[in-house]
Amino acid sequence: MTKSENKTEKKFEHETKYKKYDLDGDGVITDKELEMDEKLMRIENEDKKQDAQRYMAWFSLWGMLLYPSLVVFSVLINLDQAAKILGDMASVYFVSVAAIVAAFFGSQAIVKGKK
Numbered sequence: 100m101t102k103s104e105n106k107t108e109k110k111f112e113h114e115t116k117y118k119k120y121d122l123d124g125d126g127v128i129t130d131k132e133l134e135m136d137e138k139l140m141r142i143e144n145e146d147k148k149q150d151a152q153r154y155m156a157w158f159s160l161w162g163m164l165l166y167p168s169l170v171v172f173s174v175l176i177n178l179d180q181a182a183k184i185l186g187d188m189a190s191v192y193f194v195s196v197a198a199i200v201a202a203f204f205g206s207q208a209i210v211k212g213k214k
Contacts, residue, residue: 119136152203155199156203160200166185166193170186173185
């Protein structure tokens, strides 16, 4: 290592908060290590995003399945006005939820097609 290279090298305290960026444990954090950490963080964030989208799609599907049971339940307990309101809202609800689910499954198909 030349003298000029040694001057640009950054060393950190032993128990610093930046220690996690020193992937090879040599006490020096290089640009390559920072780039690797950035890539790992991007992958982790993408995974969290996909999990959130998956939960939203499943929640929407369960809502589509349970919605009609609310209408039937309202009729059974003699809440005819509630059943009518729920029935009137059904068309908008089902189209909206179907769009959410379709967007999720469509995006998954596109991603799998690119791989």
